[in-house]
Amino acid sequence: MTGIAMPSPDPLILARRDQIVAALRELVPGEGVISSIDERRAFETDALTAYRRMPLAVVLPSTTEQVAKVLAYLNREGVPIVPRGAGTSLAGGALPQEDAVVVGVSKMAKVLDVDLPNRTIRVQTGITNLGVSGAIAHEGFFYAPDPSSQLACTVAGNIAMNSGGAHCLKYGVTTNNLMGVTFVTMTGEIVEIGGDAMDPGGLDLLGIICGSEGQFGMVTEATLRILPMAEGARPILFGFRSSEAAGAAVAAVLGAGIVPVAIEFMDKLAIDICEDFAHAGYPRDVGAMLIVEVEGAPHEIDEQLARIGEIATEHGATYSRQAKTPAEAAAIWKGRKSAFGAMGRISDYICMDGTIPTGRLPEVLHRITEICDAAGLQVANIFHAGDGNLHPLVLYDMNDPVSLAKAEEAGDEILRACVEVGGCLTGEHGVGIEKRELMTVQFTHPELAQMMRVKEAFDPNWLMNPSKVFPLGLRQQMRQAAA
Amino acid sequence: MTGIAMPSPDPLILARRDQIVAALRELVPGEGVISSIDERRAFETDALTAYRRMPLAVVLPSTTEQVAKVLAYLNREGVPIVPRGAGTSLAGGALPQEDAVVVGVSKMAKVLDVDLPNRTIRVQTGITNLGVSGAIAHEGFFYAPDPSSQLACTVAGNIAMNSGGAHCLKYGVTTNNLMGVTFVTMTGEIVEIGGDAMDPGGLDLLGIICGSEGQFGMVTEATLRILPMAEGARPILFGFRSSEAAGAAVAAVLGAGIVPVAIEFMDKLAIDICEDFAHAGYPRDVGAMLIVEVEGAPHEIDEQLARIGEIATEHGATYSRQAKTPAEAAAIWKGRKSAFGAMGRISDYICMDGTIPTGRLPEVLHRITEICDAAGLQVANIFHAGDGNLHPLVLYDMNDPVSLAKAEEAGDEILRACVEVGGCLTGEHGVGIEKRELMTVQFTHPELAQMMRVKEAFDPNWLMNPSKVFPLGLRQQMRQAAA
CATH class of the missing domain: 3.30.465.10 (Uridine Diphospho-n-acetylenolpyruvylglucosamine Reductase; domain 3)
Incomplete structure (x- = not known):
């Protein structure tokens, strides 16, 4: 049970399941059609694991021509389709629905x-x-x-x-x-x-x-x-007393006209969890940390890191360490890239994904803390600071529906705060089901209506991943207005 | 008279001209509506000067709200609209039509x-x-x-x-x-x-x-x-015996993983015309020339230019000169940027705009020469070689309709040659009217139909710049299919 509604499955489609599976087997011979409950279970969720729906069937075509036949058939029959890559979507973009056929590309990987x-x-x-x-x-x-x-x-x-x-x-x-x-x-x-x-x-x-x-x-x-590939690349770690200080340093580096390859931010909780998991050599005694990577020839790297170091010091950096070997650099990145997995070992969480103007980082970080404190929830901040793409991980307990509801509410409030400072609802995870109803916070009705008309220029019958991105109620309104 | 058809104006709209102008004056008070023949004449063409059409009227709103009122009114009344910036389109993108109102943004420039x-x-x-x-x-x-x-x-x-x-x-x-x-x-x-x-x-x-x-x-x-801005930038000129040799050098520089800021190509005719006009210091005794610009700190510029120089020498460069002062650099760029104007002083021309994979430059340059030789036309090649964006200028005589027809035919053939090697019809000038009918060379019917459905998601009545981009016949087919 969760806070995000999915439409009820169409009973007429459910009743035709055997016939649809048989037709798909004609179109994709061999082992490309998955029909048994056990095998379908592997496809019933994506990385927004709080949500699960058993799909009608799963098809894994081996050629573009098979995909074409499958889409044409399902479109003709009025059967919804949920496309699938690896199912790593964090916003429910690949979540099936019970009256939909999942069409996956995993057998086409050349x-x-x-x-x-x-x-x-x-x-x-x-x-x-x-x-x-x-x-x-x-x-x-x-x-x-x-x-x-x-x-x-x-x-x-x-x-x-x-x-x-x-x-x-x-x-x-x-x-x-x-x-x-x-x-x-x-x-x-x-x-x-x-x-x-x-x-x-x-x-x-x-x-x-x-x-x-x-x-x-x-x-x-x-x-x-x-x-x-660049001639070389080198990450440097900076530690700060507070998240706000780290955020201010990011804004200052970018304001100075420097473009590192990456600026990653981790707060205390994120550092501890990643360090426990990956032993990346992160500092434990800081309030927040930045990983800044620059690239180029060795002397260019030295020059850039020197300038960045000066700015970090001016903004109160209490710790600084350059990677001295490729192995050390790899360890620093491994820690960061394993963050979501490391967090998953110790708690359930929802990973938010909003973007803000980089100049507003300190105040938004402060606001995230306020929101989660008020809800009595823990939050770990770990994100792409250089382009203002936030990933607050709001922790909850999957066995406690109240805590999930609270986490979702806090997540919504965080995204509203992003939009308020001129940012937006997504950085890179998409809207999926997670932010579908929040689209009205960022977009006006005419803006959403224009997007939906473009969607209809490709999929007039709304069969392709139909329960995602656009608020369900708004679609019904549009249909009624058109009818 | 030219080879590209424009649809006949709608007589019902022509008959309502006074009423439409009066309504527009209500929406855009002051001097924002241009109605007299003399003043409208300034808007009857763009930089594809072989084509002229006197618009029904011209509106120059001062605010977004006025633009909104004007579009809503014209859409409601079924009057076509041709939007206009400065009218510098080389493909006829801003060419008016006689039953259309030109809506320009020139008064909104803050x-x-x-x-x-x-x-x-x-x-x-x-x-x-x-x-x-x-x-x-x-x-x-x-x-x-x-x-x-x-x-x-x-x-x-x-x-x-x-x-x-x-x-x-x-x-x-x-x-x-x-x-x-x-x-x-x-x-x-x-x-x-x-x-x-x-x-x-x-x-x-x-x-x-x-x-x-x-x-x-x-x-x-x-x-x-x-x-x-980069710390500094410096252009270098290279001369080659032939266009093919210069084209091969471009492919080699890019293949070596170097990304200059710009690589510009000029053949013998282009060099002579630009040098006569701008006195940029270009070499006269070469078959083709490259302007390569790199940027960064002084030592980075030196390093990059040294590597590029080696590659140019390997590919038979017979001339090489770095800009030594900012004035010299500015002169080199002034010559290049004035090319179209300089050419216009000595001949009428149509400027083609196709793009090809950079690896295919030498053979496509050879093919362009063949095509224009066969048609008995002069061609000057001057273009953005680094990204494969060709601008052959095909010379003709505006007072001789046969020569224009031949130039247009040669231009079409050049663009077909671009598509044949895996390139495309436009680099940066757009399709406009010039390449409207050629779209079927690059795109299939389903591809164009999908684009037109998207256009209709914004402009269901086909009133906005309606005679451009899509083959006129194809649109009629689509309408009949839908009716």
């Missing part, structure tokens, strides 16, 4: 082409994020967006959510690194969108598909921009 | 806010591109996209066309530097799209509005990302 002179790689979208960089590392190249879940999450999911990561401060998010896609429409047409060039002509459908949370159709192949 | 810590500037979109950088230069910041027409062209037009420029190799095009807009819908609703953050939640309407060629509604204000 590298199709590497073009170093043009700095692109062509992949099937079931490949993991880290798999992309892995395929080109020996050539000295990498794929920039690096969500913490990069070992598991797929390019398909990254595109759906326009994912970022620690290093997007310098390199941008998925949309800044995506050149083209093979896209399957709801009627089963296979279209090529974008290409190898900056402005491929026509409307920028690529940009609007990126971040559409799987509500438009399915992306089965993608051309990604790859970058040459 | 800087509204500068936020250095968050690195943004908020402007009204009638401001010129150079006006944006001018407003922040004293603080050491600049706005990156730099079309050659930047002295005249507006931010509104840059957004409509997703404009680039010489420096977009490093900094990206308009869409990469646009954070948010105030957008007026066809029904006169004023909506805020995007914001100050990387992923503002909801659908990426911002990305699809950027580059929509004024077909969705009007953008009256914009928040732009600004960047700190």
Whole structure:
């Protein structure tokens, strides 16, 4: 039982389950259709684990043509579809619904082409994020967006959510690194969108598909921009007495015109939990910590770190340590990237994902503490500070429905606070189900109506991941107005 | 008379001209409505000067609210609208039609806010591109996209066309530097799209509005990302015996993992014309020339230029000269940026705008020569080589309709050649009327149909810049299919 409603399943679709499964087996022969309760269970949730729904069936096609046949069939039959990458969504973007077929890309994970002179790689979208960089590392190249879940999450999911990561401060998010896609429409047409060039002509459908949370159709192949690795990179740790002081230092570094590759923030609770888990060598006696990474030639790194160090000192840094070896640097990042997993060992939590102007960091951090204190909840702050992308982890107890309700309420209040200072509801996790009803806090009715009309230009029947992103009530209003 | 058809004006609208003008005067009091033939003449063409159409009337609102009232009125009355920035479009994107009202943003050109810590500037979109950088230069910041027409062209037009420029190799095009807009819908609703953050939640309407060629509604204000100026920048000139050799050098520099700020290419004819006009100090005895600019601290510039110099030498550079003073650097850029104007002094020309994978430069340059030789036409090649954005200028005589027809045919063939090697129809000038019918060369029918459905999600009545971008015949087919 949770605070976020899902629509009741359509009994007419539930009644046709056997027939739908049989038809899907025709379209995707072999072992591509999953029908038994036991096997379906692996797909009933994503990383917003408080929510579970058993899907009608699961299909894992092996080719774009199979995806096209499946979408055309389900669209014709009026059966909802929930697309799925690796199911690492933190906002419920991949949560099934009981009358929906999950269509997953996990069997389509090949590298199709590497073009170093043009700095692109062509992949099937079931490949993991880290798999992309892995395929080109020996050539000295990498794929920039690096969500913490990069070992598991797929390019398909990254595109759906326009994912970022620690290093997007310098390199941008998925949309800044995506050149083209093979896209399957709801009627089963296979279209090529974008290409190898900056402005491929026509409307920028690529940009609007990126971040559409799987509500438009399915992306089965993608051309990604790859970058040459920097000559070197080095992280430095700074400790501060308070979160506010660390936040002020971030704003000052950016205000001085320095662009590090990453600036990551962890408060006391986050430091302790990560250090217990990963033994990264984080300082224990500070109120908050920053990981700042810069890259370039050794002397450029030295110069940048010296300037950053001066600013940190001016803002009261009480601790500072540069990574001296690659192993030390790797340990620092391992600690940060394992944060959500480390937290999961000691408590249930909901991970919020809001973004604010970096200049407002100190006051928003203060406000988050106030909100959680008032609710009697613990909060760990760990986030991409450089681009103002907050990830407060609000702790609760899954066996206590009251504590989940309180955590969700506090999370809502935190996101409202982000919007109030000129920020927004999501940084990189998407809206999913988690922030669906909050969309009205950030957007006016005409703004949401315009978005919904664009959604309908791709999916007029609202079958593609239909219970996500847009407030359910607003959709009904729009339908009634149109009828 | 030219080869590109415009639809016949609607006589019912022409007959209502006086009534429409009177209504517009109510909505935009003062001198905001232009009705006399003489004054309208200034708006009858854009930089694709071979095409002229006298608009029904011209409105120049002073506020977003006036724009909203004007769009709502014209939409209600079924009157087509052609939006206009400075009218510098090279593809006919701002060409009026006789039954359309031109709505221009030239009276809305204020800087509204500068936020250095968050690195943004908020402007009204009638401001010129150079006006944006001018407003922040004293603080050491600049706005990156730099079309050659930047002295005249507006931010509104840059957004409509997703404009680039010489420096977009490093900094990206308009869409990469646009954070948010105030957008007026066809029904006169004023909506805020995007914001100050990387992923503002909801659908990426911002990305699809950027580059929509004024077909969705009007953008009256914009928040732009600004960047700190580099410590220094220095251009270097390289001369080569042939265009092919220069093209191969470009591919080699990029393949080596170097990212200059700009790599500009000029062939012999372009060099001569620009040098005659601007006295930039270009070499006269070479077959082609590259301008390569790098930036950073002095020693970084030296290092990069040394590596680039080695590669140029390996590829047969016969001439090399670094700018030694800021004045010399400015002269080198002045020559390049005045190219289109300089060419206009000696001949009529159509400026093509295709993009190709940089690895294919030598063969496409060869093909362009073949195509123009076969047509008996002169061609000057001058373009952004670093990102493969070609600008062949095909020379013709405006007083000789046969030569224009031949030039347009050769231009079409050049663009087909770009698409054939995996490139595309536009780099930064947009589709406009010029490449409308060629869209079917690059896109399939389902791809174009999907784009048109998105256009209709914003403008269901096809009133906004309606004769541009999409093949006219295809639209009729879609309408008949829907009816």
